[in-house]
Amino acid sequence: MKKRIFFLGILFLILLVPLNVAFAQNYLFAVPREQVDLYWETNGTLTIEYLIVFQNYGSPLDVVDLGLPNANYSVANITATIDGQPVDSIDYDSPYIDIGPAIYFGSNAIPPGQTGTFRARITNITGVLYTDSEDENYASAVFIPNYFGSEFVTGSSDITVVYHLPAGVQPAEPKWHIADHPGFPDTPTTGSDSQGRITYTWRNSNGNVYSEYLFGASFPKSYVPAASIAEPNFWQRYSIDPEFFIPFLFCCCFALFIVAIIWIGVVSDRRRRMQYLPPKIAIEGHGVKRGLTAPEAAILLEQPMDKILTMILFSTIKKGAAQVAKADPLEIAVKSPFPKDLREYETQFLAAFKEGDKPARRRAMQTLMVDLVKGVANKMRGFSKRETADYYRKISDEAWQQVEAAGTPKVQSKLYEENLEWTMLDPNYDDRTTTVFTGRPVYAPYWWGRYAGTTAGTGRTVISAPSRSTGGGRVSLPTLPGADFAASVVGGVQNFAKSVTGNVADFTGGVTKVTNPPPPPPKSSGRSGGGFSGGGSSCACACAGCACACAGGGR
Amino acid sequence: MRLRLRGLRLRLRRRRQIVATFLERIGLSRTTPAKPLEPGFYSYVAPPSHPFNYRLHLRVEGDGNGLLVVNASTVLHLNQTATEYAYHFVHLTPPEQVAEKINRRYRVSKPRAAADYADFANKLQALIETPDLDPVTYLDFDRTRPYTEKLSAPYRLDCALTYNLPKGSPRGATPHKRVTTELSTAQWKQIIEKAHTVGIPHIVFTGGEPTLRPDLAELLMYAEDFGLVTGVITDGNKLGDTRYLKTLLDAGLDHAMIVLQPTKEQTWDSLASFAYWREVLNDDIFIAAHLTLTRQNAKQINALIDRIAESGVKALSLSVTDPALESKLQAARDHAALRHLPLVWDLPVPYTALNPVSLELKATRKRKQPEGAGNAWLYVEPDGDVLPGQGINKKLGNMLKDEWKKIWK
Numbered sequence: 001m002k003k004r005i006f007f008l009g010i011l012f013l014i015l016l017v018p019l020n021v022a023f024a025q026n027y028l029f030a031v032p033r034e035q036v037d038l039y040w041e042t043n044g045t046l047t048i049e050y051l052i053v054f055q056n057y058g059s060p061l062d063v064v065d066l067g068l069p070n071a072n073y074s075v076a077n078i079t080a081t082i083d084g085q086p087v088d089s090i091d092y093d094s095p096y097i098d099i100g101p102a103i104y105f106g107s108n109a110i111p112p113g114q115t116g117t118f119r120a121r122i123t124n125i126t127g128v129l130y131t132d133s134e135d136e137n138y139a140s141a142v143f144i145p146n147y148f149g150s151e152f153v154t155g156s157s158d159i160t161v162v163y164h165l166p167a168g169v170q171p172a173e174p175k176w177h178i179a180d181h182p183g184f185p186d187t188p189t190t191g192s193d194s195q196g197r198i199t200y201t202w203r204n205s206n207g208n209v210y211s212e213y214l215f216g217a218s219f220p221k222s223y224v225p226a227a228s229i230a231e232p233n234f235w236q237r238y239s240i241d242p243e244f245f246i247p248f249l250f251c252c253c254f255a256l257f258i259v260a261i262i263w264i265g266v267v268s269d270r271r272r273r274m275q276y277l278p279p280k281i282a283i284e285g286h287g288v289k290r291g292l293t294a295p296e297a298a299i300l301l302e303q304p305m306d307k308i309l310t311m312i313l314f315s316t317i318k319k320g321a322a323q324v325a326k327a328d329p330l331e332i333a334v335k336s337p338f339p340k341d342l343r344e345y346e347t348q349f350l351a352a353f354k355e356g357d358k359p360a361r362r363r364a365m366q367t368l369m370v371d372l373v374k375g376v377a378n379k380m381r382g383f384s385k386r387e388t389a390d391y392y393r394k395i396s397d398e399a400w401q402q403v404e405a406a407g408t409p410k411v412q413s414k415l416y417e418e419n420l421e422w423t424m425l426d427p428n429y430d431d432r433t434t435t436v437f438t439g440r441p442v443y444a445p446y447w448w449g450r451y452a453g454t455t456a457g458t459g460r461t462v463i464s465a466p467s468r469s470t471g472g473g474r475v476s477l478p479t480l481p482g483a484d485f486a487a488s489v490v491g492g493v494q495n496f497a498k499s500v501t502g503n504v505a506d507f508t509g510g511v512t513k514v515t516n517p518p519p520p521p522p523k524s525s526g527r528s529g530g531g532f533s534g535g536g537s538s539c540a541c542a543c544a545g546c547a548c549a550c551a552g553g554g555r
Numbered sequence: 556m557r558l559r560l561r562g563l564r565l566r567l568r569r570r571r572q573i574v575a576t577f578l579e580r581i582g583l584s585r586t587t588p589a590k591p592l593e594p595g596f597y598s599y600v601a602p603p604s605h606p607f608n609y610r611l612h613l614r615v616e617g618d619g620n621g622l623l624v625v626n627a628s629t630v631l632h633l634n635q636t637a638t639e640y641a642y643h644f645v646h647l648t649p650p651e652q653v654a655e656k657i658n659r660r661y662r663v664s665k666p667r668a669a670a671d672y673a674d675f676a677n678k679l680q681a682l683i684e685t686p687d688l689d690p691v692t693y694l695d696f697d698r699t700r701p702y703t704e705k706l707s708a709p710y711r712l713d714c715a716l717t718y719n720l721p722k723g724s725p726r727g728a729t730p731h732k733r734v735t736t737e738l739s740t741a742q743w744k745q746i747i748e749k750a751h752t753v754g755i756p757h758i759v760f761t762g763g764e765p766t767l768r769p770d771l772a773e774l775l776m777y778a779e780d781f782g783l784v785t786g787v788i789t790d791g792n793k794l795g796d797t798r799y800l801k802t803l804l805d806a807g808l809d810h811a812m813i814v815l816q817p818t819k820e821q822t823w824d825s826l827a828s829f830a831y832w833r834e835v836l837n838d839d840i841f842i843a844a845h846l847t848l849t850r851q852n853a854k855q856i857n858a859l860i861d862r863i864a865e866s867g868v869k870a871l872s873l874s875v876t877d878p879a880l881e882s883k884l885q886a887a888r889d890h891a892a893l894r895h896l897p898l899v900w901d902l903p904v905p906y907t908a909l910n911p912v913s914l915e916l917k918a919t920r921k922r923k924q925p926e927g928a929g930n931a932w933l934y935v936e937p938d939g940d941v942l943p944g945q946g947i948n949k950k951l952g953n954m955l956k957d958e959w960k961k962i963w964k
Binding site: 283284285286345371378 | 671678692701
């Protein structure tokens with residue numbers, strides 16, 4: 001970066017250097033009068049006569065740089081005096097102006113506070129005529145009188161410019177060019193000189209000698225040799241001042257160069273760098289965790305806890321380990337000893353119901369749920385939670401499709417009974433159950449009596465429990481109205497919540513505060529370069545209404 | 556015409572190179588093309604004061620992609636950009652410098668690089684500090700099936716230091732006839748160094764019975780000096796001696812698996828010994844237990860699992876030799892889950908396809924050898940011969956004598 005600033009600094013210094021050149025002068029003068037006589041000769045040359053009166057206010061005025069139209073002049077053709085005394089020397093090329101001689105006064109320098117009259121005559125300047133742009137039969141003669149830097153000049157000047165047209169030019173033939181300069185008349189005064197040559201005179205008694213005044217006139221080409229009329233060069237043709245244009249062009253090129261450098265820098269830097277793709281992390285892990293039971297899958301799918309406990313209730317009833325003794329409030333009669341095929345959480349569930357005290361039973365249920373959540377989390381280690389959840393959603397959906405597609409109530413009832421817990425995984429299982437079974441008879445499952453058999457007091461249909469077939473014999477299954485059946489199944493969850501868990505959100509909060517404790521207060525991470533937030537909550541899904549498993553899938 | 560154009564293009568390119576070199580010299584540009592990180596192996600061990608005792612091992616592969624192993628167990632595959640971020644994470648580069656460096660090497664703005672790095676670091680931190688978080692669901696990680704990616708080296712090297720067994724062990728339990736020599740301490744050190752050089756982050760010392768080697772602690776310390784994760788698989792008989800166990804812990808032992816012989820009290824003594832030192836040293840050493848379900852212990856399996864859980868073991872490896880006990884194995888798995896014992900299944904205990912995990916994975920169910928053998932891990936016999944895994948007698952080369960390229964084709 002330092003290198004870059006240094007380089008750019010050098011470039012700017014190079015640009016600034018030429019501006020310093022002209023500041024060492026301390027000339028100051030006035031020009032009360034200036035007259036220029038321009039003799040456009042019949043041989044196509046130009047003779048210039050200058051009369052300049054200087055009133056000096058600064059350093060001794062010892063030199064005049066006289067600007068000329070082009071370099072086609074010779075020192076031998078220049079004569080000059082100061083107050084009638086010949087000047088000291090004449091240099092062909094002034095170091096301070098583009099084209100023109102430097103005329104040195106020598107010992108006749110005008111002292112400060114004094115006035116001096118300068119006269120100069122320059123003859124035989126060639127290449128001063130051009131074809132008129134408006135009439136190719138005319139030659140155009142254009143001239144700018146000498147002017148000085150404004151910092152050296154003070155006061156106004158009486159300026160007279162006299163064009164002496166070639167001898168022989170008739171009064172009706174020549175044309176003047178409009179001089180659009182403040183103080184000068186648009187139209188010159190026409191006259192004739194002592195040689196009878198037509199003259200155009202422009203005068204401004206209140207002009208200045210630091211402005212560029214351009215004058216011009218045209219006359220028929222026939223009065224001068226054709227060879228003396230120059231074709232306009234490139235700059236003249238397009239009216240471009242090379243003095244301005246070339247530095248301008250240089251500046252443009254330089255600016256372009258800088259832009260190009262930056263552009264190439266940017267492009268090459270861009271090419272040098274590699275394509276950026278967002279960081280991607282893939283973890284090694286297995287996909288679907290099979291073998292979960294429906295309540296375990298419900299934990300994974302973050303189903304409400306009262307629903308999960310109802311699923312366990314159904315499974316214990318189906319296994320013959322329990323029977324609903326009282327519907328409202330819910331009480332169950334636990335079979336003793338427990339059947340052998342009970343799962344741990346089913347055993348815990350039955351044990352919890354043995355608690356006579358309602359708060360104690362609620363706490364036992366919460367312990368059951370904590371163990372269940374942690375157990376699922378352990379089982380899920382190394383497996384993908386997302387893929388496993390999708391898998392069990394699909395199982396639930398397929399279970400419903402089978403039930404809904406069943407041709408007869410009997411088959412439908414059988415399929416529903418077999419897949420009851422899986423159908424309950426559907427978040428809309430209550431609506432779906434009501435829709436499917438309302439308006440048609442339902443064949444009550446063999447365990448229905450253990451669930452709904454004692455609900456006479458609640459006004460429900462009383463069904464005697466069928467006995468399960470143990471051999472190959474037929475079992476006569478009772479039927480009941482579908483609406484009652486659906487209401488009984490769906491109502492089981494609400495009844496469970498009302499009787500056992502109480503407020504589901506509070507119950508769930510008691511579980512999740514163990515399974516997903518709030519994050520500890522922030523500690524220093526120990527990573528000196530980091531400064532990262534420490535991972536946030538221990539579980540992104542620690543919502544109050546769901547049983548969040550937070551299983552470590554993928555590892 | 557085409558030739559001429561090509562010539563022009565070549566000339567332009569050369570000119571552009573000259574300009575670019577000039578620009579680089581004056582500091583306006585850099586022309587050296589950015590390249591992916593050089594292949595290498597880097598470690599980070601969290602300081603003891605850190606609330607989460609963790610280790611990171613980053614292996615930058617030849618194509619610029621990387622492998623980040625967290626605590627020698629969680630394997631993350633990283634694309635090139637993530638590898639660069641992991642490199643800076645492991646090297647504790649200040650985040651603002653990371654953005655600057657990434658911006659210099661990739662076509663990405665500094666704010667975007669800073670945001671991506673912060674996101675990467677937060678995810679990694681969450682993964683380390685919240686082991687129960689599902690990274691696919693909550694951290695937006697992709698999942699790749701284990702052992703399917705092409706690797707430049709395995710994740711783990713199982714070193715059978717000896718095939719000797721304690722007195723009284725059944726004859727023929729180890730292949731003494733096939734392997735007649737044992738490497739010296741210096742030779743094992745060479746192997747450890749070679750493992751580190753090729754980017755293996757994890758060494759497990761096994762046997763026979765590795766505690767019969769008097770240099771076990773010395774080898775553990777040597778591996779620890781390289782920042783490698785170390786483990787021991789043992790019958791636990793010798794670990795009941797708390798002083799001996801202390802020497803292993805002091806040498807840097809990170810984890811141990813006790814192959815339980817439930818009828819032997821020494822086995823339980825070793826677990827008690829670990830529990831003792833864990834309490835005394837406040838050490839977070841990871842202990843797993845391997846239990847083989849047999850007809851003899853099937854009835855007491857839940858009680859055994861309860862005892863294992865109560866002894867402070869953090870993970871359980873289960874297997875069964877008799878296919879008829881498959882349902883018992885599933886029940887044992889469920890009981891282990893209830894006791895919050897996660898399952899491990901890929902350590903070189905006597906392998907059987909009948910472990911609870913492979914039983915659930917259809918793809919591996921019929922395999923006769925673990926899926927990761929020869930890929931995720933290699934097995935070095937006491938004489939230095941390399942096998943894909945324990946009990947798979949297919950020699951891949953010799954760790955001491957052969958070039959790594961020959962062993963790892």
